[in-house]
Amino acid sequence: MSLTMLRTAAPITRPFAARALYAGRPLAAAQSVAAKHVEGTVNDPVTFPTPNKAHGQYHWTFERLLSAALVPLVGATAVSSAHPVLDGILCTAIVAHSHMGFDNILTDYLHPRKFPVLGRIANWTLRLATVGVLVGVYQFETNDIGMTELLKKLWHAHDAKKPLTE
Numbered sequence: 001m002s003l004t005m006l007r008t009a010a011p012i013t014r015p016f017a018a019r020a021l022y023a024g025r026p027l028a029a030a031q032s033v034a035a036k037h038v039e040g041t042v043n044d045p046v047t048f049p050t051p052n053k054a055h056g057q058y059h060w061t062f063e064r065l066l067s068a069a070l071v072p073l074v075g076a077t078a079v080s081s082a083h084p085v086l087d088g089i090l091c092t093a094i095v096a097h098s099h100m101g102f103d104n105i106l107t108d109y110l111h112p113r114k115f116p117v118l119g120r121i122a123n124w125t126l127r128l129a130t131v132g133v134l135v136g137v138y139q140f141e142t143n144d145i146g147m148t149e150l151l152k153k154l155w156h157a158h159d160a161k162k163p164l165t166e
Contacts, residue, residue, distance in 0.1 A: 063097075063100050066093060066096060066097055066100070067097060069093060070090075070093055070094065070097060073086070073089065073090045073093060074090065077090050077148045082146055082148040082149045082152070084141065084146060086148075087141060087146045087147055087148045087149075088137075088141050090147070090148070091137045091141065091147050092134070092137070095130060095133050095134055095137060098130075099126065099130045102126050103123075103126060106119070106122050106123055106126060110122050
C-alpha cells in the first residue's frame with residue numbers, strides 16, 4: 001500500500017490502512033540495527049575485493065577475445081585451404097563460444113540458488129553435451145574430411161557440375 005493510496009483513501013479506511021502500513025516496522029528496525037558493524041570513518045576509501053580470474057572482468061575479457069578471434073578464424077579458413085590444425089582450432093573455438101553462451105543463459109535464467117535441482121541438472125547436461133560435441137568434432141576432424149571441407153562441399157552442393165561426394 002503506498003502513501004498515495006493513503007492520501008486518496010476514504011476517511012473511514014484511513015485508520016485501518018495506516019495500521020496495516022506501519023504495523024511491522026518497529027520490529028524490522030530493531031532487528032536490522034543489532035547486526036551492523038562499520039569499519040573506519042566516512043572519509044576512508046572503500047576497499048575493493050581482490051580480482052578473481054573466475055569472475056568479473058577476466059572472464060568477460062576472455063569471452064570477448066574468443067568472440068573477436070572467431071572472425072579472423074572464419075575468414076582464414078574460408079580463404080585458405082582446409083588445414084587440419086586451423087580447422088581444429090576453429091571448431092574448438094566455436095564449441096567453447098557456444099558453451100560459454102549457453103552457460104550464461106543458464107546462469108541468468110536457471111541459477112542453482114533459485115532452482116537447486118533443475119539448475120544443476122541443466123549445468124551438467126550442458127557440460128556433458130559440450131564434451132560429447134568435442135568428442136564428435138575430434139572424430140570428424142581425424143577420421144573424416146573435416147568441418148571446413150564439409151562446409152565447402154555443402155556450399156557448392158547446388159552446382160550440378162560438382163557432386164556432393166567425390
